[in-house]
Structure formats: structure tokens, C-alpha cells
Amino acid sequence: MLSSDARILRGCALVATPVGILALVLSTVLAGSKGLIGALVALAVVVVVFAGGFAALMRLTKDKPQLVLTGGLLVYAVQMLLAGVFIVVFKHASFFNGKAFGFSLLATLLAWVGGQVWFTLKSKTLYVDPTAGPKPGDKPGGKAGT
Numbered sequence: 001m002l003s004s005d006a007r008i009l010r011g012c013a014l015v016a017t018p019v020g021i022l023a024l025v026l027s028t029v030l031a032g033s034k035g036l037i038g039a040l041v042a043l044a045v046v047v048v049v050f051a052g053g054f055a056a057l058m059r060l061t062k063d064k065p066q067l068v069l070t071g072g073l074l075v076y077a078v079q080m081l082l083a084g085v086f087i088v089v090f091k092h093a094s095f096f097n098g099k100a101f102g103f104s105l106l107a108t109l110l111a112w113v114g115g116q117v118w119f120t121l122k123s124k125t126l127y128v129d130p131t132a133g134p135k136p137g138d139k140p141g142g143k144a145g146t
Contacts, residue, residue, distance in 0.1 A: 008120055015111050015115025016108050016111040020039075020108045022107075023039050023042070024104070037096035043104065046083075050079060053076075076113075
């Protein structure tokens with residue numbers, strides 16, 4: 001993982017952590033122990049799905065940087081689909097509060113995505129190799145001396 005990727009991942013966690021803690025506290029206060037369990041499950045889902053998706057995107061685009069946009073959109077769509085699947089599957093679960101789970105998942109998910117967008121924009125990662133341009137002495141149609 002590149003250092004800029006690690007900074008982005010750390011930034012996502014820094015933005016999502018306070019939101020997750022707030023969701024935990026509010027869920028516990030408003031829904032008791034079942035709310036706490038729901039919020040903990042939601043936080044685990046966000047961390048696994050979104051950190052895993054980010055890692056998959058970095059692995060996919062490591063050797064093929066031209067796939068960043070396509071891969072990013074695909075990973076984002078799969079992450080949103082998985083979040084929706086978790087909401088539907090656990091909608092009527094009796095071992096935790098479903099509303100606490102849903103709201104905690106949504107709040108933490110939005111914070112993670114917002115952090116990812118913010119820190120990606122701030123990273124200023126080069127997507128063009130500045131050393132790949134023409135060298136001094138190159139002719140317009142090819143290398144010098146050819």
C-alpha cells in the first residue's frame with residue numbers, strides 16, 4: 001500500500017470514528033443494550049465492508065492505474081449494495097435494535113465515504129508520470145538519432 005493510500009485510509013477512520021462513537025452512545029441511551037449491540041454490529045459492517053473495499057481498490061489499481069475510476073465506481077456500488085443487503089437481512093433481527101443498527105450504519109457509512117472523498121482530494125496523488133514526457137533532444141516523431 002502506498003503512503004498516500006495509507007493516509008487516505010487513516011483519514012477515513014479518523015472521520016468515521018467519532019461518528020461511530022456518537023452513534024454507539026446515542027443508540028445505547030435511546031435503545032438500551034439492544035441498541036448498543038445494533039450499533040456495534042453496524043460499526044463492524046462499515047469497517048469490514050469499506051476498509052475491505054478500499055484495500056481491494058488499491059490492489060486492483062496498483063498495476064493498472066487506468067482502472068481507478070472504473071474500479072472505484074464498481075467498488076462503491078458493491079459497498080452500497082452490501083450495506084443495503086445487511087440492512088434488509090437484519091431488519092427484523094431480535095437480538096438487537098434494528099433502528100439503532102440502520103441509523104448507526106447509515107451515519108458511519110456517510111462519514112466514511114465523506115472522509116474518503118475529502119482525504120483523496122487532499123492527497124494530490126499524481127495520476128500522470130511526470131518523467132514519461134519527451135526528453136531533451138527527442139525529435140517529434142521518435143527518439144533522437146533514429
